[in-house]
Amino acid sequence: MVYFQISPVGFDCGLDKNNCEKYPDYCKECVKTRFEEFGLVLKHNMKFTIVDSEEKRIQMFQDIIWKKFLDVLNIKHIILIAKHSGLTIIDYPISGAGVETELLTGFMQANIAFSKSGDTSTSSDNYNVNHQYYEFQYEKFNILLKNGQFIRTCLVLDHKASTSLKTLLSEFIQEYEVRYQNKMEDYIKRGKLSFKDTIDFIIDTFNIKLVFPMVLTHTILPEMLDSIKRNPKQKAIIDFAKQLLDTKQFFFIINLLDEVQRIVDIDANILLYEIYQLLEKNIIIPTTIEFAENKILQFQESQATRIANNELISSLIGNDDEINDLKERAKNMDEEEARNSLNSFLKKAEAMERALIYKQAQKEYEKALYLATGFDFKEEIGSISFMVLELDKKINDLDLEYSLNAGEKAEKRKDYINAINHYRQGLVLLRKAEDFNGNESRIKKLEKKLVILKRNLDK
Numbered sequence: 443m444v445y446f447q448i449s450p451v452g453f454d455c456g457l458d459k460n461n462c463e464k465y466p467d468y469c470k471e472c473v474k475t476r477f478e479e480f481g482l483v484l485k486h487n488m489k490f491t492i493v494d495s496e497e498k499r500i501q502m503f504q505d506i507i508w509k510k511f512l513d514v515l516n517i518k519h520i521i522l523i524a525k526h527s528g529l530t531i532i533d534y535p536i537s538g539a540g541v542e543t544e545l546l547t548g549f550m551q552a553n554i555a556f557s558k559s560g561d562t563s564t565s566s567d568n569y570n571v572n573h574q575y576y577e578f579q580y581e582k583f584n585i586l587l588k589n590g591q592f593i594r595t596c597l598v599l600d601h602k603a604s605t606s607l608k609t610l611l612s613e614f615i616q617e618y619e620v621r622y623q624n625k626m627e628d629y630i631k632r633g634k635l636s637f638k639d640t641i642d643f644i645i646d647t648f649n650i651k652l653v654f655p656m657v658l659t660h661t662i663l664p665e666m667l668d669s670i671k672r673n674p675k676q677k678a679i680i681d682f683a684k685q686l687l688d689t690k691q692f693f694f695i696i697n698l699l700d701e702v703q704r705i706v707d708i709d710a711n712i713l714l715y716e717i718y719q720l721l722e723k724n725i726i727i728p729t730t731i732e733f734a735e736n737k738i739l740q741f742q743e744s745q746a747t748r749i750a751n752n753e754l755i756s757s758l759i760g761n762d763d764e765i766n767d768l769k770e771r772a773k774n775m776d777e778e779e780a781r782n783s784l785n786s787f788l789k790k791a792e793a794m795e796r797a798l799i800y801k802q803a804q805k806e807y808e809k810a811l812y813l814a815t816g817f818d819f820k821e822e823i824g825s826i827s828f829m830v831l832e833l834d835k836k837i838n839d840l841d842l843e844y845s846l847n848a849g850e851k852a853e854k855r856k857d858y859i860n861a862i863n864h865y866r867q868g869l870v871l872l873r874k875a876e877d878f879n880g881n882e883s884r885i886k887k888l889e890k891k892l893v894i895l896k897r898n899l900d901k
Contacts, residue, residue: 500715503715504715507711507715507718508710508711508715510606510652511649513604513607513648513649514652515696516600516604516607517536517598517599517607518535518536518537518599519533519535519536519543519596519597519598520532520534520648521533521543521595521598522596522637523547523550523593523595523596524592524626525592525593525594526592527633528547530543531629532637532641532644534824535825536653536825537825537828546596546598550587575587575588575603575608576588580598584598584599584602584603585597585599586603586607586608586611588611589615590619592619593618593619595611595614595615597611610647610648614644614648618640618647621640622640645820645824652695653694653827653828653831654728654729654823654827655692655694655823655827656683656694656698656726656727656729657692657726657729658687658726659724659725659727662725666723673716675706675708675713675716676716676720678705678706679698679713679720680725682705683698685701686698686701692729694831694834695714697834698717699714699717729823764805768809768812768813771783772813777817780816780817780819783813784822787806787807787813788807791807791810794806795833795836801837803833804834804837807826807833808830810822811823811826811830814826838871841867845864845865845867845871846864846865846868848860849864849868852864856898861895862895862896865888865891865892865895872884872885
């Protein structure tokens with residue numbers, strides 16, 4: 443027998459609360475009775491929440507999806523380690539964070555051994571065990587580690603893990619070990635098994651697709667198109683996505699949120715909820731999944747044809763000599779040659795990034811992403827996508843610094859018009875990162891400064 447735990451479950455009782463004599467005092471007993479009629483077993487620790495309007499239900503899902511998004515933005519690397527041998531079975535980099543896996547796993551093993559020894563005389567401020575979880579600092583990263591029966595799962599994070607991410611990690615280990623128990627038992631007995639076929643499950647569980655490059659479907663059914671037109675938020679999202687695709691052949695959700703918020707004053711979590719609905723309907727599509735018929739990539743085609751038509755991943759100008767040369771060369775590449783070229787592009791990009799030549803670095807990253815997508819290198823797609831995203835953040839930071847410095851210089855010259863213009867540009871960039879970097883105080887100060895400058899201008 444297989445027992446399924448379903449959480450969270452929503453149930454519409456079908457009654458108007460204004461016409462129900464039992465609302466709200468007997469709702470829990472009523473719902474419990476209805477569930478038992480369906481043959482569902484309810485535990486004593488059942489969490490019961492009344493959501494008494496459609497608006498509250500939507501708001502609840504908006505908050506859930508927003509937490510998922512913030513959690514996946516926080517994850518830089520996922521590592522799965524076999525407990526019996528200490529060997530890494532999955533090494534999945536999501537960003538170009540530059541984590542040395544072997545050094546990190548050795549560091550983790552030492553910390554686990556330290557905690558089991560019970561020696562607290564040399565306890566470290568950088569290390570904490572919270573019952574089921576190990577949490578500690580490693581270089582500039584926060585590490586969240588949890589043991590299962592067969593595996594240890596390590597999340598390399600930018601910031602400390604949220605409660606929701608810890609819960610997700612716990613659920614992931616339980617289901618992973620159930621799903622792949624036979625595979626892990628075979629690995630313990632014989633070794634030399636590959637676990638790469640489990641990466642899709644990791645991607646789905648941790649919602650990694652939310653940070654993959656996105657494209658729009660070529661075909662929208664008439665009834666779905668009518669539904670989008672009736673939803674002003676979704677229509678705005680589609681319109682802005684098309685604008686992004688005019689200059690680049692893919693976009694990230696975080697960039698789409700920024701673009702829409704520049705024009706429309708709507709909370710990011712509300713916009714993300716609408717984007718998520720479009721993802722669910724396959725109107726917005728992660729570029730790493732196999733697309734159905736009439737979608738942009740046809741994985742049923744031959745490798746050479748797929749590479750020749752792989753327009754969506756190049757953000758370079760269509761007649762650019764470098765990308766045209768890459769397209770021609772890629773038609774005749776095998777996987778090994780593609781990986782070598784990809785690694786060469788990455789090395790060039792990293793060197794240019796260190797030299798602060800960001801635009802050229804971005805170009806090399808995108809060529810690497812072109813090959814990764816064309817050859818369906820799923821691990822590389824995720825990591826390179828984050829490299830592009832993080833480089834965008836660096837460019838934005840430089841733009842912000844320039845805008846603020848230029849505004850201050852103009853203000854000192856009493857050139858209020860240019861000062862206001864530069865500060866407004868800086869305000870846009872600060873708001874762009876407000877939900878992720880906590881820029882509230884800087885935004886308020888800049889808003890006050892703009893008010894004062896406008897007064898000075900009116901005098």
